[in-house]
Amino acid sequence: MKYLFILLSACLLSACGKSPSLTLHVFECGQVNVHDISLFSPGVNEGGAKELTGSCYLIQHPKGKMIWDTGLPDALAGNQADAFGGKLTLSVNNTLSDQLAAINVKPEDIKYMGISHFHGDHTGNANLFKHSQLFIQQAEYDAAFGETPEKFGFNPASYNALDTSKITILKGDHDVFADGSVIIKTAPGHTPGHQMLLVNLENEGPIMLSGDLYHFTSNREHRRVPAFNFDKPQTLKTMEMIETFVKDSGAQFWIQHDKEQNALIRHSPSFYN
Ligand SMILES: [Zn+2]
DSSP states (O other): OHHHHHHHHHHHHTTTTOOTTOEEEEEEEEEEEESOGGGTSTTSSTTOOEEEEEEEEEEEETTEEEEEOOOSOGGGTTOEEEETTTTEEEEOSSOHHHHHHTTTOOGGGEEEEEOSOOBHHHHTTGGGGTTSEEEEEHHHHHHHSSSOGGGGTBOGGGSGGGGGSOEEEESSOEETTSSSSEEEEEOOSSSTTOEEEEEEETTTEEEEEOTTSOSSHHHHHHTOOOSSOSOHHHHHHHHHHHHHHHHHHTOEEEOTTOHHHHTTSOOTTSOBO
């Protein structure tokens, strides 16, 4: 009992769940030029154009560095690619490799990798981090490394080097550094094992990196589910669960593809702490 009291006191004094030296860098990881935005919001704004961005993040903790999502492939730099039968044009202005190098981080320095889900705009540079330990939900693992990854909209060539990586399969939330500072949150539906990342920063407070639960703000406001989505009822249930969590925790909610919101977020070499 006495020890529990001492532990709780220490937690209160040190703001348990927040690591003073925890930092978060944000990288621009590609552009998605959407020629028919109703792909993301069926029946709404049919034929309308919209630009989305891609985002990747570096978390630096005293126990190691972690990359969250790897964006569109660096190989796209200087080129463009069509996707979804010409409904999207994909491009990369700044490579993730260059953005990491600019802050003196090499891919081999990164101990852990979390990927919100295995769509190609999130696994584009996954093979760069084959030395990292991958955190993946069981359902996403089964889909991505099973017999028919294409059926889920995945591109196995973008992550085939992970065959020999250390992989930790999750069945729910996971406290990455075992101190409450960085938590993987299970958020299935968009893909079988979609997940999100909660980063508890000392100064900035909690930030939720929301993967592709929503692709832009109006879809969040109206809880719209894209046409390409694994399980709509499960996605709507996850939206309900996550919105309650975000409200209760007071976390900032960052929509990774939202270009307008990202314009207001400081990007690397600046960082949050
Ligand atoms: Zn995406």
